[in-house]
Amino acid sequence: MSWKVPPHLKYTKNDEWINPEDGTVGITDYAQAQLSDVVYVEITVSEGEEVQKGDIVATVESVKAAADVYAPVSGTVVATNDELADTPEVVNSDPYGDAWMVRLEIADPAELDELMDAEAYAKYCEEREH
């Protein structure tokens, strides 16, 4: 079993990804595979809002599960992907592209070092599949 794990992103134990360059956040290919068909995405923060690392920024719902999406680092929300509400299936088809959920202005870049890189995350996914 292998999942897409783009090398330029950072990852959390809760299966979120963050792009260190522009602060976009979403959930990973592994996450969407676990959820299966996504039926709904609710972004629960708004532009201008300050979030702490670990605050809930979105909820993703599939037929059999619902998962909260947490901010991988602290920062200010500068954009939210409002189109996801109408096209939730994009989370399954393009988790790292069109299914970005929020964009953060990262408060403290040092927090990024606490996250996993692509290699570590890929390994973490393997471990869980047993």
Place this chain on the structure above:
Amino acid sequence: MSEIKIREPLLVELSSPGRRAVRFPAADVPLADLPAGLVRDDLPLPEVSEVDVVRHYTRLSQFNHGVDINFYPLGSCTMKYNPKINEDMARLPGFTQVHPLQPEETVQGALALMYYLQEYLKEITGMAGVSLQPAAGAHGELTGVLIMRAYHRSRGDTKRNKILVPDSAHGTNPASSAMSGMRVVEIPSDARGNIDLEKLKAECDDTLVGLMITNPNTLGLFEEHIEEVVQAVHDAGGLVYGDGANLNALLGIARFGDMGFDVVHLNLHKTFSTPHGGGGPGSGPVAVAEHLVDFLPSPIVAVVDEDEEDGLPTFGLVTPKRSIGRVKAFYGHFGVMVRALTYILILGADGLRQVAEDAVLNANYLRVLLQDTYHIPYNRLCKHEFVAEGRWEDAPGVRALDISKRLMDFGFHPPTNYFPLIVPEALMIEPTETESKDTLDAFAAAMKQIAREAHENPEVLHEAPHTTPFGRVDEVKAARELVLTWFDWAKK
């Protein structure tokens, strides 16, 4: 795009302007003016004839599976036979035509019924007090958690806000706790399927409200360290809450009160044969130990006067001294209580014990019949249910879901799927005591054939069911394109 076939229309599709089923007498009083500005001008209800209503719902009923049709081994639901005498008793006009707010002296029969049911449930559970008010199991749980919290607060113990729940617990356990503002901590199960005693002890501190535990647990196993579990919680000043959903395994065999439990809820619609109704109404009475009796929801039924010339006690509604208050309107699901009391009267203590014995016998028999064909993770003496895995390494792609759908072609309702969460592709099988050996043999034969098909011809499973009136439904479409009323439909 192909036409969507309509097997049975909706009421609105059977409607034709001017059709009426029920008529009422003309007003025998002078007509008053209608209130200005408050009368609706449009009432978009269907107009259908009586014959159409009867045929429509009769045809719909024929799309359902019920206990009255065939085996229904849903683990944790206790789908036992619903005795018909219960239905007749619940419909006696002396019960159905009684208003809950009538003067107490005019409802002594109803109050007596509730009183006896309270007393018998106390006997059956070994507890000191019972409230019949909660409407369902989950409602009973919420009530129980509120009682535990009230107890601690009454002793000035306001630090306590943590509830422990095993990872095998039914979802209502953590949900009920969270709803009461408690912090929920899940305790994992050990290798034998018991709650992990060491991990439990580690959480037993002075913030502990209590532990919610089901015994036997959702794996169908009697907790091997139940005495130590109860001790650990009590030593930390916490209370033990018993989820009584699985009482069918222990009727007349062991009592929660004797095992040291402080609060339990019962499911009359599981253990006590009242029907499931397609999703209710149930009834979830709560039973408590002596030190919690004062906190029961209000009102309960008590004897308010013994001193009658005819020697009969007078019953009345009373408020327990430190009651948590009401958890719903009126007194609980009285109609369900009538059924449960009828059942207890017919069975008696010996009959109730027979229930547990045959329930456990049937479950173990089925377990042994299937153990070589299905992997049963905790394969030892079980109680009234057991959990098997619905998958095989050498039959990739076949899952519990496929097995369940194929069972329908054999006329059986599938077992509970995907619960408890700690067993992958779980099939939780609870036969109950009202099934015969013949039925169990037929079910085992079907399960074995399905296992063969899984290896030899998995397509049959993936496309099952084949012989039911409806096939698998598109759940993703239902969730993505929300059509929740026929008004949405008309808009599409």
Place this chain on the structure above:
Amino acid sequence: MYTPNTPEERRAMLEVIGVQRMEDLFSDVPAKYRYPQMNLPPAMTEMEAAEEMQSLADANLTVRDFASFLGAGAYHHYVPAVVDHILRRGEFYTAYTPYQPEVSQGTLHAIFEFQSLVCALTGMEVSNASMYDGATAVAEAVNMAYHVFRGKRPKAVLSSALHPQALATVHTYYDASDREIVVPHEGDPTADPMSLLDAVDDRTSLVMVQYPDFFGRVYDFTELAEAVHAKGALFGIAVNPLALGLLKAPGDMGADIVTAEGQPLGIPLSFGGPYLGIFATRKKYVRKMAGRIVGETVDTRGQRAYVLTLTAREQHIRRARATSNICTNNALMALAATVYLGLLGKEGLRKVAELNYHKAHYAAQRLAGLEGYELAFPEAPFFNEFTLKTPLPVAEINRRLLDYGIFGGYDLSQDFPSLDRHMLVAVTEMNTKDEIDLLAAALDEIAREAAA
């Protein structure tokens, strides 16, 4: 006795399992707990149990024996014969929750109809598959509003004219939580509904009222709804669904949440239960609504079919994060209401609502005309219930009324000490003019006797 196995079969099964005796099946239960003594009556045959239950039933007076003017949340209405015939079908009542849609389209289809009928009646966009009763539905409304604002608005402002038992239930659920439950003018029914606004601020998630209210009064809440919305809160209305056969729909007044006690719709009085909780809201809040929901879809054979949907909100998936713990609903009672509404239809529900209205107004006019009696709220429109001021304590009057074969109205002093000598009188299509005239004559006589 309902266990089919013979001793022979049990022996064969024990052998297959590999144990000697039934007792061996319980070797995992500690010996000290095993086989407790249960002090229960000895087992009875069906015949004997039926006798026993019949004598309990006979020890009650019923609303068939006596003319009843009791309401206060449970009403004596006519239940057409077809309703119980459908409810007695084993395919409906011995079925479980419809988690396997292929073998439960009967239940699912009927619930979809129920949801649709609730929306037709209330003017709302979505309904759930039912809840336990009207009181717990109000508690769930408080809960839902809290979650809509994600805990940022913890206060709920509730009308003191909501059913006291609904308020009591809300207090039990939430008094020791971080929700703030505010009931302005608690115990005082004379406060104008608009005065609720004084308690509404930016920490308020919900303002909830009742229609008709507990004292029978009917208000148009449109203006109040607007004012509540202007303050950013949700507006909820608890309704009598039978009244909606005649009265303006709460959805048309601007309600965001509508709850109801559905007992008037084809469900017998049955000493208080099981009844039917109704809950409806706007489509945009559907994911915050607790309870089961049925949606329409298709099956693999191209047939229109129904399925439980949005299940990821519920306790079996979200567990501690679910909005509510609710699992079982009251499906069979929802079926009763569905069949009832199907039988009555547009014309029938209007007709029965009108009968309630006219009979109650005749009664009000007759009783208010008696010396010593008057309407407590003569200006307020009402549906089938009104509050009557009495010359004597209501408890005393009701005791005397029993001698006339009448159950008098509800004694409001039980819930409202300031409403000493106030009776809540309910009149339905089941009360004949003769019964109403008898009530008037009896009340008159009772007052005169006391004065003498």
